[in-house]
Amino acid sequence: MNDPILRYTLVERVMHWIAALTYTYVLLTGLAFYSPHLYWIATILGGAPTSRFWHPWLGVVFALAIAWMLRAWLADMRITPDDRRWGQAIQHYVRNEDENLPPIGRFNLGQKQFFWIMFYAAAVLLITGAVLWFPERIPWSLRALRYAAILLHVAAALITIGLFIIHVYMGTAVVRGGFTSIIRGEVSPAWARTHHRLWYDRVTGR
Amino acid sequence: MSATLRVQKISGHSGPVPGEGAQRQQQVAKLIDTTTCIGCKACEVACLEWNDLPFRETFFDNTYQTMPETAWNYWNLIKFNELPREDGAMQWLMRKDQCMHCADPGCLAACPADNAIVQYQNGIVDFQQEYCIGCQYCVTGCPFNIPRFNPATKKMFKCTLCTDRVSQGLEPACIKACPTGCLHFGTKDDMKDLAQARAQQLRDHSGYANAGVYDPPGVGGTSVIYVLHDITNPEAYGGLPSNPTVPWAVRLWKQPLKWLGNLAMIGGLIGVTMHYLRFGPKHPPAGGPHE
Numbered sequence: 001m002n003d004p005i006l007r008y009t010l011v012e013r014v015m016h017w018i019a020a021l022t023y024t025y026v027l028l029t030g031l032a033f034y035s036p037h038l039y040w041i042a043t044i045l046g047g048a049p050t051s052r053f054w055h056p057w058l059g060v061v062f063a064l065a066i067a068w069m070l071r072a073w074l075a076d077m078r079i080t081p082d083d084r085r086w087g088q089a090i091q092h093y094v095r096n097e098d099e100n101l102p103p104i105g106r107f108n109l110g111q112k113q114f115f116w117i118m119f120y121a122a123a124v125l126l127i128t129g130a131v132l133w134f135p136e137r138i139p140w141s142l143r144a145l146r147y148a149a150i151l152l153h154v155a156a157a158l159i160t161i162g163l164f165i166i167h168v169y170m171g172t173a174v175v176r177g178g179f180t181s182i183i184r185g186e187v188s189p190a191w192a193r194t195h196h197r198l199w200y201d202r203v204t205g206r
Numbered sequence: 207m208s209a210t211l212r213v214q215k216i217s218g219h220s221g222p223v224p225g226e227g228a229q230r231q232q233q234v235a236k237l238i239d240t241t242t243c244i245g246c247k248a249c250e251v252a253c254l255e256w257n258d259l260p261f262r263e264t265f266f267d268n269t270y271q272t273m274p275e276t277a278w279n280y281w282n283l284i285k286f287n288e289l290p291r292e293d294g295a296m297q298w299l300m301r302k303d304q305c306m307h308c309a310d311p312g313c314l315a316a317c318p319a320d321n322a323i324v325q326y327q328n329g330i331v332d333f334q335q336e337y338c339i340g341c342q343y344c345v346t347g348c349p350f351n352i353p354r355f356n357p358a359t360k361k362m363f364k365c366t367l368c369t370d371r372v373s374q375g376l377e378p379a380c381i382k383a384c385p386t387g388c389l390h391f392g393t394k395d396d397m398k399d400l401a402q403a404r405a406q407q408l409r410d411h412s413g414y415a416n417a418g419v420y421d422p423p424g425v426g427g428t429s430v431i432y433v434l435h436d437i438t439n440p441e442a443y444g445g446l447p448s449n450p451t452v453p454w455a456v457r458l459w460k461q462p463l464k465w466l467g468n469l470a471m472i473g474g475l476i477g478v479t480m481h482y483l484r485f486g487p488k489h490p491p492a493g494g495p496h497e
Contacts, residue, residue, distance in 0.1 A: 032318075033318040033341060034318070034464070034467070036218045036318070036320060037220045039218060039318070039319075042339075048319055052339040053360070096486070098489070132341075132342075132343075135345040143351075143453075147454075147456070148455070150455060150456070151455050151459055154467065158471070161470075162474050165474040165475060165478055166474070173482055174487050174488055176490065
C-alpha cells in the first residue's frame with residue numbers, strides 16, 4: 001500500500017538527463033556568446049574557441065534527446081479536457097491551493113506546455129543553428145536567411161531560458177519530491193495521489 | 207617612424223576602450239580609380255607576396271577573374287564584368303574587391319569575441335586571429351561579403367589594409383604594385399579630394415556624365431573609396447552594393463533584443479525568488495512521508 005510508485009523508468013531518466021546536461025552546456029556557452037559581460041563563462045569552460053566548437057555538436061545531441069522524448073512521451077503529452085479544466089484553475093496552483101484543483105493525469109498542463117514549447121523551440125534552434133554553423137553555405141543572394149537565423153536563434157533561446165528557470169524552480173524548490181523522482185524514478189503513493197490523481201488511479205488500478 | 211596604431215573600437219568588449227582618444231591619428235584611405243584599372247592583377251599577387259599567403263587554386267568560369275570570390279587566403283580580387291551599353295558597345299568593368307574598412311563596421315558589431323576585431327583610429331578594421339573563436343558572426347554582419355573562414359584553423363581572415371606596413375609609414379602592398387597609378391593611398395581627406403577631382407575630370411572631359419565617388423554613408427564612409435564611371439550603378443562592378451548598411455537584424459540582435467533578454471532573464475530569476483518567498487513549497491502530501 002505504501003510502496004513507492006515508479007514514475008520515471010531508467011530510460012526516461014537517462015533521456016531527461018542527456019537533454020538537461022546538454023541544454024545546460026549550450027545555455028552557458030550560448031550566454032557567453034550572447035553578451036560580452038558573460039564571456040568569462042566560455043573561459044571557464046575551456047576557452048571560447050573550444051566552447052564555440054562544442055556548442056553546435058552538443059546542441060545536436062540536445063535536439064536528438066528532445067526527438068527521443070517526443071517519441072517516448074507523445075501519448076502522455078497530449079492535452080486533454082482534464083488539463084483544460086486544470087488550466088482554468090491555474091491560479092490555485094500558483095498559490096499552492098492544490099486542494100482546489102481538478103485531478104489530472106501523469107503530467108499537468110504546465111508540464112505539457114513546457115514540453116511542447118521546448119520541443120518547438122528546439123526545432124527552431126536546430127534549424128537556425130545550422131545556418132549559424134555554416135553561414136558561408138548560405139548564398140549571398142539568400143543572406144536574409146542569415147539575418148533571420150540570428151534573430152530567431154536568440155529569441156528561441158531566450159524563450160527556453162524562461163521555461164528552464166521555471167522548470168528547475170518547480171522541480172526542485174516548489175514540488176518537493178519531484179527532483180528525487182527524476183533521479184531515482186520513484187515517488188510515494190501520497191505524492192502521486194496529491195499531484196497526479198488520475199495517473200495514480202491508473203497505475204494502482206483503482 | 208615606428209608608430210603604434212591606436213585602437214578606437216573593440217569587438218565583444220565590456221567597458222570602455224583603453225586609451226581611447228589619448229592621441230589623434232590621421233584617417234587613412236585607399237583610393238581605387240576603376241576607370242584606369244587595366245585588370246593586370248599585380249595587386250592580387252602583391253597581396254599574396256606581402257602577406258605570405260600560398261597561391262591557391264584558381265577557378266576558370268569564362269571570365270578574366272581569378273576566382274568567383276575572395277577567399278580566406280586570397281584577400282584581394284579584381285572583379286570583371288562586361289556591361290552592354292545603350293549605344294550597343296560593351297564596357298569592360300574591373301574593380302579591385304577587398305575589405306572596405308567601414309567607419310561603422312558590421313563585422314565588429316556582430317563579433318562576440320573580446321578583441322577579435324579592432325578598429326584603429328586611422329580607420330583600419332583588423333581581425334586578431336589569436337582572439338577569434340571561429341563563430342563566423344562577422345560573415346553575417348558584413349554588408350560587403352568579405353570575411354572568410356579557414357576551416358582548418360577555424361579563424362576568420364580578410365584584408366588587413368597592410369596594418370604592418372601602414373604602421374611603419376609605408377603604403378599597402380597592393381598600392382605599391384599598381385603599374386597604372388589607379389591605386390592611391392593617403393589620408394582620407396586627401397583621397398576624397400583626389401577622387402572628386404578625378405570624377406569631375408571624367409564628367410567634364412571624358413563623357414562619363416554619371417562619374418562619381420563611392421564612399422557609402424550607410425556604413426559611415428569607408429577607408430577604401432572608388433571612382434566609378436557610373437556612380438548610379440555600383441552593382442554592375444561585380445556586385446558593389448548601392449547602399450550598404452549594417453544589417454538591421456544585427457542591430458536589433460545586438461541592442462534591443464539583448465537588453466530585452468537581459469531584463470527577462472533577471473526578471474525571471476527575481477520572479478521565482480519572489481514566488482518562493484511569498485508562497486514557498488507546496489504543502490507535503492497528506493497521508494505520510496512522501497520521499
